[in-house]
Amino acid sequence: MRMTATSDAATQAIELLTALVRVDSINPMGRPRSARYPVERKAIEVIEDWLTPYRHRLTLERQSCSPEHENLVIRLAGLSDRPVGLFEAHLDTVPADDWAERALCPVLDGEDLVGRGACDDKGSVVAMVLALTRLVETDTVPPRPIVLVCAGDEEYAQTGIKHFRTALREEIGYGIFGEPTRLHPVVQHKGTIRWDLTVHGASAHTSRPELGFNAVLGMVQVIAALGRYQEKLQREWRNPYMTGPLVTVTMIHGGRTRNATPDECTIAIDFRVLPDMNPDSEKNALIDYLSEVTDLRITHGANQLMTPPLNTNPASPFCERVLAACRQVAGDGIELRGAPYGTDAAWVSDLCPAVVLGPGDIASAHAVDERISIREVVDAAKIYQRIMLDLHTL
Numbered sequence: 001m002r003m004t005a006t007s008d009a010a011t012q013a014i015e016l017l018t019a020l021v022r023v024d025s026i027n028p029m030g031r032p033r034s035a036r037y038p039v040e041r042k043a044i045e046v047i048e049d050w051l052t053p054y055r056h057r058l059t060l061e062r063q064s065c066s067p068e069h070e071n072l073v074i075r076l077a078g079l080s081d082r083p084v085g086l087f088e089a090h091l092d093t094v095p096a097d098d099w100a101e102r103a104l105c106p107v108l109d110g111e112d113l114v115g116r117g118a119c120d121d122k123g124s125v126v127a128m129v130l131a132l133t134r135l136v137e138t139d140t141v142p143p144r145p146i147v148l149v150c151a152g153d154e155e156y157a158q159t160g161i162k163h164f165r166t167a168l169r170e171e172i173g174y175g176i177f178g179e180p181t182r183l184h185p186v187v188q189h190k191g192t193i194r195w196d197l198t199v200h201g202a203s204a205h206t207s208r209p210e211l212g213f214n215a216v217l218g219m220v221q222v223i224a225a226l227g228r229y230q231e232k233l234q235r236e237w238r239n240p241y242m243t244g245p246l247v248t249v250t251m252i253h254g255g256r257t258r259n260a261t262p263d264e265c266t267i268a269i270d271f272r273v274l275p276d277m278n279p280d281s282e283k284n285a286l287i288d289y290l291s292e293v294t295d296l297r298i299t300h301g302a303n304q305l306m307t308p309p310l311n312t313n314p315a316s317p318f319c320e321r322v323l324a325a326c327r328q329v330a331g332d333g334i335e336l337r338g339a340p341y342g343t344d345a346a347w348v349s350d351l352c353p354a355v356v357l358g359p360g361d362i363a364s365a366h367a368v369d370e371r372i373s374i375r376e377v378v379d380a381a382k383i384y385q386r387i388m389l390d391l392h393t394l
């Protein structure tokens with residue numbers, strides 16, 4: 001039986017995605033790992049093998065980001081050497097401890113492929129690779145060079161995109177970052193900053209607590225003040241695409257023994273800011289607020305993490321044309337959106353206009369029985385290909 005062009009694309013998508021899900025590229029997320037090769041190596045080898053018939057037109061480069069992480073950078077020359085079109089999706093996945101026995105055994109369930117990483121983010125990787133290979137198969141030269149980064153370590157410290165940026169040789173014209181957005185272009189997302197805050201007290205025997213100062217009780221005041229601060233920020237800052245700023249206490253520790261007032265209490269803060277806000281200056285403003293509304297002795301740790309927000313102008317010609325490409329393939333229901341989570345896009349969005357756009361539903365990412373619709377992967381490949389060919393005048 002002769003297959004149609006569509007089913008041919010679906011067959012290719014299933015084949016490459018199955019091969020990628022089957023290999024372990026689980027990010028240790030800071031935990032110890034016994035393997036002596038980078039987390040992404042096996043997935044990179046799968047893509048390198050897949051690209052063997054296309055090597056005459058593509059340049060492949062493994063980029064070592066750290067002893068643990070690696071990128072694969074694939075380049076396709078264009079008609080001109082204008083600023084490149086950047087496509088990026090990540091090869092690492094979150095762990096699958098709660099369904100380990102089947103997470104790396106991909107299966108088809110109707111039109112969905114199920115397995116760890118199918119949706120986040122190997123479906124996007126597959127769609128980008130297939131968009132590129134389709135250009136080679138049809139002898140099409142895009143108007144500008146295309147750089148596809150299959151990145152490492154998105155899920156933990158983003159060393160992949162940060163290293164790519166440091167090693168960057170080309171000027172970037174635009175960036176498309178594949179993450180599960182159901183094919184809606186995400187133009188803005190929040191930024192995040194995390195650090196530890198400690199209230200200092202003084203220990204005393206619990207029979208004479210008035211001789212010390214209970215740091216846990218001091219922390220109760222701080223947590224209440226953080227709640228009021230979040231309300232204030234939510235009144236002052238709004239964004240049509242997403243909920244307001246969020247200050248969340250995620251961990252708490254205080255006290256040393258059961259019979260002394262605690263001399264220290266520490267919390268971990270996760271602070272999510274809107275696209276117009278700067279994470280570092282918002283941290284400083286929060287610190288100032290606490291020193292105004294309490295007279296506690298408080299110290300603040302260094303940033304455990306800072307990821308910038310994404311703040312692309314939705315009215316820009318870039319966004320209009322990306323949206324048009326999505327609608328041509330996936331219908332008029334596609335709209336520009338925002339997201340409450342962070343992505344690698346934020347790390348280059350000061351260099352070029354960038355959107356997050358890919359197949360799959362974020363609700364399935366990081367979940368048990370993670371899945372992706374193969375039809376959406378095929379549609380994403382068509383959208384990426386249109387963008388590769390159409391966005392030449394930006």
Ligand SMILES: [Zn+2]
Nearest residue numbers: 120121154179
């Ligand atoms: Zn992801």
